[in-house]
Every structure is written in structure tokens, then in C-alpha cells.
Amino acid sequence: MAKPKKDAQARILDAADAVFVRRGTDGARMQEIADEAGVNKALLHYYFRSKAELARAVWLRIATSFVPGILEMMASDLPLDEKIDRFVDVYLTRFARHPYLAAYIIAETSRHPELANAFFSSGRDQAARRMVETLREQIDREVANGRMAPLKPEQLLVTLAGSCVFPFAARPVVSAALGLGGKTFETFIEQRRKERPPFLKRALRP
Amino acid sequence: MAKPKKDAQARILDAADAVFVRRGTDGARMQEIADEAGVNKALLHYYFRSKAELARAVWLRIATSFVPGILEMMASDLPLDEKIDRFVDVYLTRFARHPYLAAYIIAETSRHPELANAFFSSGRDQAARRMVETLREQIDREVANGRMAPLKPEQLLVTLAGSCVFPFAARPVVSAALGLGGKTFETFIEQRRKERPPFLKRALRP
DNA sequence: GTCTATATGTTGATAGAC
DNA sequence: GTCTATCAACATATAGAC
Numbered sequence: 001m002a003k004p005k006k007d008a009q010a011r012i013l014d015a016a017d018a019v020f021v022r023r024g025t026d027g028a029r030m031q032e033i034a035d036e037a038g039v040n041k042a043l044l045h046y047y048f049r050s051k052a053e054l055a056r057a058v059w060l061r062i063a064t065s066f067v068p069g070i071l072e073m074m075a076s077d078l079p080l081d082e083k084i085d086r087f088v089d090v091y092l093t094r095f096a097r098h099p100y101l102a103a104y105i106i107a108e109t110s111r112h113p114e115l116a117n118a119f120f121s122s123g124r125d126q127a128a129r130r131m132v133e134t135l136r137e138q139i140d141r142e143v144a145n146g147r148m149a150p151l152k153p154e155q156l157l158v159t160l161a162g163s164c165v166f167p168f169a170a171r172p173v174v175s176a177a178l179g180l181g182g183k184t185f186e187t188f189i190e191q192r193r194k195e196r197p198p199f200l201k202r203a204l205r206p
Numbered sequence: 207m208a209k210p211k212k213d214a215q216a217r218i219l220d221a222a223d224a225v226f227v228r229r230g231t232d233g234a235r236m237q238e239i240a241d242e243a244g245v246n247k248a249l250l251h252y253y254f255r256s257k258a259e260l261a262r263a264v265w266l267r268i269a270t271s272f273v274p275g276i277l278e279m280m281a282s283d284l285p286l287d288e289k290i291d292r293f294v295d296v297y298l299t300r301f302a303r304h305p306y307l308a309a310y311i312i313a314e315t316s317r318h319p320e321l322a323n324a325f326f327s328s329g330r331d332q333a334a335r336r337m338v339e340t341l342r343e344q345i346d347r348e349v350a351n352g353r354m355a356p357l358k359p360e361q362l363l364v365t366l367a368g369s370c371v372f373p374f375a376a377r378p379v380v381s382a383a384l385g386l387g388g389k390t391f392e393t394f395i396e397q398r399r400k401e402r403p404p405f406l407k408r409a410l411r412p
Numbered sequence: 413g414t415c416t417a418t419a420t421g422t423t424g425a426t427a428g429a430c
Numbered sequence: 431g432t433c434t435a436t437c438a439a440c441a442t443a444t445a446g447a448c
Contacts, residue, residue, distance in 0.1 A: 008431075008432080022317075023232075023317065024230065024232060024313065024317065026229075026230060026232035026233040027232040027317065029422095029423075029424095030423075030424060030425090031423080031424095039432075039433090040432065040433055040434080041423095041424085041425090042425085042426080042427095042432075042433070042434085043431075043432060043433080044424095044425095045424080045425060045426075046431075046432080047431095049425095050424075050425075051423090051424060051425090100316060102312075103312050103313055103315075103316030103317075104316075105376075105379065106308075106309050106312050106313065106375045106376055107230065107309055107312065107313035107316070109309075109376070109377075109378040109379055110306060110309030110310075110313070110375070110377075110378065111228075111229065111230065111233065111309075113377075113378035113381075114378075115378070116378035116379045116381065116382040117382055119379060119382060119383070120382050120383060125385075128383050128384075128385075129385070132384065149404075149405075149408060151401070151405070152397065152401075154384050154394065155394075155397065155398060155401055155405075157383070157384070158372065158373055158380055158384075158398075159369065159405070161372070161376070161380075162368045162369060162371075162372030162373070162376075163365065163368060165368075165372060165376065166364065166367070166368030166371060166372045166375075167364055167368070169312045169316070169372075169375065170311075170312055170315070170367070170368075170371065171315075171316075171319075172315040172316065172319035172320075172321070172322035173311065173315055173322045173325060174364055174367075175319075175322065176322040176323055176325060176326050177325070177326055177334050177363070178334075178338065178360050178363070178364075179331075179334075179335070188360065188361075191358065191361065192361060192364075195357070195358075195361055198355075199355075199357070199361075199365070199409050200409065202355060202408060202409045202410075202411060203405050203406065203408045203409035204408075205408060205411075214413075214414080235440095235441070235442095236441070236442065236443090237441080245414075245415090246414065246415055246416080247441095247442085247443090248414075248415070248416085248417095248443085248444080248445095249413075249414060249415080251442085251443060251444075252413070252414080253413095255443095256442080256443075257441090257442065257443090
């Protein structure tokens with residue numbers, strides 16, 4: 001293509017992503033999105049009929065890009081230890097790059113719970129079930145061999161997710177509680193990246 | 207008092223609390239607060255000058271009622287095991303009773319990080335530091351005696367908080383991922399209440 | 413203190429020129 | 431497709447009666 005910049009529609013979607021995630025759907029302003037996209041407000045309505053639909057487009061893009069990879073990794077036959085390593089690494093990296101993402105997902109789904117379905121629809125719901133069952137089998141096997149304490153896969157999954165998501169979602173509170181500055185918080189996360197897998201694996205021992 | 211109901215100002219504050227927490231500050235409407243308080247919109251401005259100030263009053267009440275008790279418990283000389291038991295029990299109970307609270311705190315502080323200071327101001331910042339230092343000493347002592355794996359108190363605290371907060375903050379996503387209905391989610395939490403302390407204590411072993 | 417009525421300002425959305 | 435100008439709908443806030 002001779003055109004170097006993305007076309008207007010793509011720029012608008014990217015800008016909307018940034019603004020909606022940063023401000024929340026209610027707090028976001030069409031004007032700010034237009035400014036960030038370098039176009040006029042009217043153009044937002046030309047490509048995406050309304051604010052609600054633009055918000056929906058942003059949400060779908062995030063939801064569909066968020067879960068799939070992890071689902072199949074967690075449903076694979078990799079050893080449990082390896083799954084923990086990868087899960088922690090992938091999500092800590094991801095949220096470190098998108099500071100507002102965790103809080104955005106939590107805030108939006110809290111007020112519109114049905115939005116959470118977008119994460120696990122069109123086939124991904126099956127993948128989620130497979131993930132849980134695979135984990136259950138892996139755990140049961142380890143428990144039978146006396147190498148692991150009994151544990152529901154659901155609890156493990158929530159623990160795993162929470163370990164990675166919470167520090168970012170609650171970053172301001174965590175920083176205030178522990179007296180962390182911007183740079184210190186990054187250090188805290190890198191520390192966590194190293195400590196978390198061993199910590200979790202110790203908890204799994206019988 | 208002959209008057210059975212609370213006075214208007216208190217009713218307004220309670221109503222504002224409910225609405226702001228449920229809808230978020232941006233999504234909340236003064237009309238809905240007035241309705242829920244059983245008064246007219248104009249009265250909200252009579253007692254609290256503006257929406258921003260009303261939101262601030264709600265935030266301060268929540269922030270100051272949220273942390274103090276736990277801070278001193280965690281800074282006390284109770285054994286580590288006991289602290290874990292109490293922390294988990296207190297916060298799981300608390301969030302179970304206020305379904306929107308976790309997401310509200312996360313959403314508001316994410317967009318206005320300075321709000322997090324309200325949790326740790328006027329003396330509570332010192333209490334927070336004392337808590338961290340007390341934990342550090344307790345941990346170091348256990349580590350020296352070979353009864354515990356090395357661990358930063360900051361990491362322990364975030365893990366502890368995340369263990370309790372995350373399931374509620376991300377409830378819709380968790381429910382969708384695991385296929386939990388309303389009642390099943392409660393079961394999940396009660397299961398967590400029992401499993402979490404042993405899980406964490408296993409992770410602390412050397 | 414509490415209400416009704418109204419003013420003021422903002423924002424999402426549209427009309428229409430180019 | 432993209433812009434300028436404008437509308438219509440709310441939402442916050444105030445004035446003033448009771």
C-alpha cells in the first residue's frame with residue numbers, strides 16, 4: 001500500500017480502545033476519541049453508528065484477543081508446573097504493557113455482567129470446559145501419586161489469574177499501601193514474576 | 207428519638223453510597239440517588255454542594271471504614287498463621303456482603319489514583335508501615351528458624367489481598383469461565399474460605 | 413428543610429456542504 | 431469520506447415558593 005497511515009476506521013478503533021480503556025465507557029467522550037484519532041467527531045458516527053456500538057466494537061476486540069491463546073495452553077498436556085510458569089509470565093507481561101486494562105475489564109463486567117460472555121463464546125466456552133477438565137485430571141493424577149495436595153481446578157485457576165491481575169487492577173491502592181513509586185512498582189512486578197511460580201508450586205505440594 | 211427514620215442527610219449519603227458503588231461515579235445519576243433516598247434532587251445539592259462533593263463524601267466514608275481494623279490486626283504480634291486466617295475470613299465475608307464494592311474501588315482508583323491515599327492517610331500511613339515491618343520481622347524470624355521460605359512481606363500482602371478481592375472483583379468473568387450460576391458462586395466462595403488458609407500456609411513452608 | 417420550576421452546560425447524534 | 435454547524439436530550443445545578 002502506498003498509504004503509510006492506517007485508514008480512518010482503524011485509527012478510530014484504536015483511539016476508542018485507548019480512551020474507553022483509560023476512562024471507562026461512561027467516562028469516555030466521543031470528542032476525546034476523535035481528537036486521539038485525528039478526525040472529526042462526526043466521522044465516528046459515520047463508521048460506528050453510536051457510542052454504544054463503538055464501545056461494543058472495542059470490547060469485542062479485547063475479549064476475543066484476550067483469552068484464546070491461554071485457554072488452549074492451559075488445556076494442553078503440558079505439565080502443571082510449566083503451565084504455571086507460562087501463565088504467570090504471559091499475563092504479567094501483558095498487563096504491564098496495558099496499565100488500565102485490568103481495571104477496565106473489571107469495571108465494565110461489574111456493571112454489565114453479560115459482557116463477560118464475550119470472553120467465552122463461539123467455541124471458547126468449550127475450550128474453557130476442556131481446560132478445567134484437563135486440569136482436574138492432571139491434579140487428580142498428581143494427588144493419587146502423593147505429589148500434590150487435593151485442590152479444585154477452579155480454585156487454582158482463580159488463584160492463578162488473581163495473582164497476575166490483582167496487582168495491576170489495584171495498583172494505586174497497592175502502591176499507596178506499600179509506599180511504591182512508579183519505578184518501584186515495576187521492580188515489585190519483576191520480583192513477583194520470579195517469586196510467583198515457586199510460591200504457587202510450594203502451595204501445591206502435599 | 208421520636209423520628210423513626212434517619213434524617214434526610216443520612217439517607218442521602220446511604221443512597222449515594224449504594225448508587226455510586228453500583229454504577230460508578232461517572233455512571234451514577236443524581237436523580238437515582240434522590241429516588242433511592244426518597245427526597246428531591248435539589249436536596250442533594252442543599253446538603254452536598256455538588257455531585258463531585260457527594261461522591262467524595264461517599265469515598266471517604268468507605269475508605270476510612272475499610273482499612274483501619276485490618277491494619278492493626280496485621281501489625282499486631284499475632285502469629286502469622288492466625289493473621290492469614292483472620293484476613294481471609296474478614297475480607298471474604300465483607301465482599302460477599304457488598305457485591306459491587308471491589309470493582310468500585312478498583313475502577314475509581316484506576317481513574318483517579320490519588321483517591322487511594324484516602325485509605326492510608328491521617329495516621330494510617332504509619333500503621334501501614336508498621337504492618338509491613340512487623341510482618342517482615344515475623345517472616346525473617348521464621349525463615350531463620352527454617353520454618354518458612356524467604357518471602358517479601360509486600361508480596362505476601364498483595365497475595366493475601368488478591369486472594370480475597372479478585373474473585374469478587376472479577377466475578378462475572380470468573381462465573382463465565384467456570385460456568386457458575388449465582389448459587390454456585392456462593393458455594394465457590396465458601397469453598398475458598400476453607401481452602402485458602404491451608405493453601406497459603408503450604409506456600410509459606412520452606 | 414424540602415419542594416417545583418428553570419437555568420446552564422455538556423454530549424451524543426444528525427444535516428448538509430464539500 | 432470527511433468536514434462544519436447545529437440540534438436535541440440529558441444531567442447538574444440554582445432560584446425561589448412554601
